Amino acid sequence: MFSDRAKIFIKSGNGGDGHVSFRRELYVPAGGPDGGNGGRGGDIIFQVDEGLNTLTDFRYNRKFVAKSGEPGGKKRCSGKNAEDLVIKVPEGTVIKEFETGKVISDMSGENRREVILKGGRGGLGNMNFATATMQAPQYAQPGQPGQELWVQLELKVIADVGLVGFPNVGKSTLLSRVSNARPKIANYHFTTLNPHLGVVDLDEGAGFVMADIPGLIEGASEGIGLGHEFLQHIERTKVLIHVVDAASVEGRDPVEDIRIINEELAAYNPDLLKRPQVIAANKMDAMYEEMDAQGNITDPVGRLRAAFEPQGIPVFPISAVSGQGVKELLYAVYRILQTMDQTPVVFEKEFDTRLLGAGSNxxxxxxxxxxxxxxxxxxxxxxxxxxxxxxxxxxxxxxxxxxxxxxxxxxxxxxxxxxxxxxxxxxxxxxxxxx
Ligand SMILES: Nc1nc2c(ncn2[C@@H]2O[C@H](COP(=O)(O)OP(=O)(O)OP(=O)(O)O)[C@@H](O)[C@H]2O)c(=O)[nH]1
Ligand SMILES: [Mg+2]
Incomplete structure (x- = not known):
């Protein structure tokens, strides 16, 4: 089972305690304080690992606790600092505070490595506390406790264009036709379970990154059929291509399919509907003229156009298998992208872990x-x-x-x-x- 979201517990290391001790030398009856400082606790660091593309590892390992610093010793010896704990995640992972859902960090773009929880400072040993009036301090500072937090990790792929649609409509077939990506294609539902990215090269260096998002079904916005995990991948894409089975191979109505998908997008995050959309009316090679009960020739492309072009959503009849119409679709999408802001969608920090108190607050x-x-x-x-x-x-x-x-x-x-x-x-x- 793959996974694109995970809830994990993280804790930075405690600082080592400062030490209380006194110099003991021959012929020196009352030596001064010589207790050393404790070492720093390990930080919790998140780092992007290019070799990862899901959060599946976090299903088995959900607790990440950095080591504590060593306590100070006698003879002014400082305790060793603890090693930092580095948690590797795929690019595009968004780290959120679990309780509030606020964004702590977006591990994408330039942000490859970030300290999320600082280790506790080591305590000062009693060697620091001698004063004129207090020559034999019995006090050493305790190490500062580490910070701890439950966080939610969500992988949101980074792509210009997202392919959305019901299962089995030909999204993966289209991606493999137009890009270097080789997702699995099969004649059953939910063949694709995690997104695949492909680079679409047009002429003269033009191109964009396209993501094959797993199939969505009615109720996806309520989590049905892993809907949340799939929908979260659409959040960074700028243009959506609705892939629809215009030949109704499985007997569904393409106009209705697009309405349902758009309702799910709106229910998950209303902002998604503000993105430009185009419709790829797929499987044109499998279409032949049919009559409906009233004896009219059914024309799914015409019906899609009548339903969606007035809303500014253009329709492109294609066959992902034969390649028919695909070029027109890609250039139209490219032209839309050119009119848009080119910077990738990055989620802003909303929660500053530096403001978390030490310990469990x-x-x-x-x-x-x-x-x-x-x-x-x-x-x-x-x-x-x-x-x-x-x-x-x-x-x-x-x-x-x-x-x-x-x-x-x-x-x-x-x-x-x-x-x-x-x-x-x-x-x-x-x-x-x-x-
Ligand atoms: N005739 C015809 N069949 C197609 C076309 N595109 C895809 N198919 C077939 O439709 C089936 C499903 O294709 P996929 O590309 O795996 O569909 P998908 O949308 O990625 O499906 P999920 O990953 O399950 O969401 C396969 O049997 C494909 O061969 C097309 O243009 N014409
Ligand atoms: Mg697929």
């Missing part, structure tokens, strides 16, 4: 108790208290900085705290003073 609460004391609670605060030696001057400053950087001080202000009020957190009480 667990919430905290600020409340005023009956005795007027402001109470701060929450796993994040508890964790940070556990990390910090509040009896040391540096530790206390470190904790204050944490309260400020995380916006907790702002929140206390909003809750109405004033100079001299008391703040309580898990058994510790402080008086509040502005710096």
């Amino acid at each position: 667990l919430p905290y609460t600020v409340e005023q108790a009956e005795d007027g004391v402001f109470v701060l609670e929450g796993p994040r605060i508890e964790k940070m208290l556990g990390y910090t030696n509040l009896d040391s001057e540096k530790g206390f400053l470190f904790f204050q900085k944490f309260l400020k950087d995380t916006g907790i001080l702002d929140e206390l202000e909003q809750a109405g705290i004033r100079e001299g009020d008391t703040v309580r957190m898990y058994g510790h009480e402080f008086d509040y003073y502005k710096e």
Whole structure:
């Protein structure tokens, strides 16, 4: 089973903790602090790999956790930085934050490699904390935790033109006829399960990239028949070619088929209908004159023209098998492309992972108790208290900085705290003073 979307968990490495130790030399009774710094945690990096063209690998491997930095050591030894974790994806992969669906990064075009989650910084060892008043600091900074996130990966191929239509109408046959691509062709539905790209060369260096999108069916926009995965591939294409079985080999009505596909496109993403469309009325070689029940000669091409040309959608009768009419179709598509913006469709960043807090971003609460004391609670605060030696001057400053950087001080202000009020957190009480 192939896959063009995947939900995965990523986490950058924790920073290594700083070390607490003291120099011990013969004849030196109380050596200075010599605890080294922790190493940096590994980053989570996404990188385009030309050899990949699906996201199938992510069906089996869904957790990507970078290693932690090593802790600092005695004698001022720094812990080693952890290696970064590089996740390889096919070109055209869009990384989204899972909860909100916001775009974190589009791995296409120039963007071949991007750090998505930064590893945590290593903590400073106690060698950094000696001051005139504190000559034997027992405090070393903990390593900063890594960041973690569930992300959705979606592959959206990069092509100028997309072939859309019901299964078995001849999309792959057309692509193989006009380009270097060799998709499988067979007389059954859903032969094609992932998109194929082909370069269409016209005369004098003119050309474009065409994508054979797997067959769509009614309900595709609700996910029926892997509809979402298939439809997401159309999002970057600029012109759509509706391939339709004009000979009604399977007894379907070509006019109705195009209406259904357009309804699915609109339901998936209304912007898709703004793209120019052309109709390839395929299988002309298999068409012969037929009468309908009223004795009129059926003329599918005429009916397609009557239905769609007033909407500005031209119809080209073709045979993907014999090549009849194909040239006219390709030049018409090329002319439309020439009138359009040539830059590839790239999805803008909407979610900046640098703004994610470290760790799991667990919430905290600020409340005023009956005795007027402001109470701060929450796993994040508890964790940070556990990390910090509040009896040391540096530790206390470190904790204050944490309260400020995380916006907790702002929140206390909003809750109405004033100079001299008391703040309580898990058994510790402080008086509040502005710096
Ligand atoms: N007579 C005739 N048969 C055609 C023509 N184009 C395609 N076919 C046949 O239609 C069948 C389906 O062709 P494909 O190209 O695999 O169709 P598809 O649209 O890619 O189908 P899916 O991948 O399942 O969505 C094959 O048996 C082709 O030989 C044509 O122009 N004339
Ligand atoms: Mg096909």
